[in-house]
Amino acid sequence: MESDPRRTYLVVVDDSPEARTALRFAARRAAKTGGRIEVLGIAEPQDFVQFGGVQSAIEQEQRLRIEGVVSAAIGEILDESGVETNIFILHGEVVRTVREFIGSRAEVDALVLGAAAGGNPGPLVTNLCGHDAGKLPCPLMIIPGTISDARLEDLS
Numbered sequence: 001m002e003s004d005p006r007r008t009y010l011v012v013v014d015d016s017p018e019a020r021t022a023l024r025f026a027a028r029r030a031a032k033t034g035g036r037i038e039v040l041g042i043a044e045p046q047d048f049v050q051f052g053g054v055q056s057a058i059e060q061e062q063r064l065r066i067e068g069v070v071s072a073a074i075g076e077i078l079d080e081s082g083v084e085t086n087i088f089i090l091h092g093e094v095v096r097t098v099r100e101f102i103g104s105r106a107e108v109d110a111l112v113l114g115a116a117a118g119g120n121p122g123p124l125v126t127n128l129c130g131h132d133a134g135k136l137p138c139p140l141m142i143i144p145g146t147i148s149d150a151r152l153e154d155l156s
Contacts, residue, residue: 007035007109010138012042012098012124015069018114018145021152023073025143026112027081028156036084037077038108040101041070043091063089095127102137110139117145 009026013019026037043063067089074085090097102108113128115121125142133140143152 007033008038008107009035009110009112009141010038010040010102010105010108011112012040012094013070013073014041014066016114016116016122018116018122018143020073020076020114021145021147022112022114022141022143023077024080024149025141025152025156027077027083027085028153029112030083031081032156035109036086038086038088038105039070039074040098041066041087041089042094042097043089044094045092063091094123098124098128099136106137108138110141111136112141112143114143115145 007030009030011019011023011026013023023037023039029035030037043066070087070089074087077083078085088101090101092100098111102111111128113122113124115125120126121142128136128140129142147155
């Protein structure tokens with residue numbers, strides 16, 4: 001069985017500006033190289049609520065919010081790039097979920113993350129660029145949150 005030669009760029013999307021920047025970069029890169037993107041939205045576990053029905057409702061509400069964030073981000077990008085996109089919405093702790101997801105998907109050629117424009121670059125960038133960075137199964141691309149659209153276009 002032959003493998004698909006197209007590059008797959010995985011982007012973790014939340015409602016941050018840097019996530020949208022990373023998604024724009026990945027979509028432009030995929031469009032220019034004949035690749036595709038995978039978008040991962042993660043609904044994080046909520047603090048324990050004593051009543052199961054309330055806990056379930058809170059988690060469902062968060063999942064719907066993440067789906068809305070991902071859909072909005074993808075809509076803008078697809079109109080612009082037209083690249084093939086697969087969307088995944090998972091539930092779990094963000095760093096662990098991303099590590100498990102990329103570990104289970106050999107077709108992911110690069111993980112594309114956006115770094116916040118100021119202060120802490122974000123939990124994924126902080127954790128995945130630390131002492132375990134060499135254990136990732138694919139390259140990690142970090143897109144600065146301050147990058148201009150013109151520069152983003154040039155680099156992608």
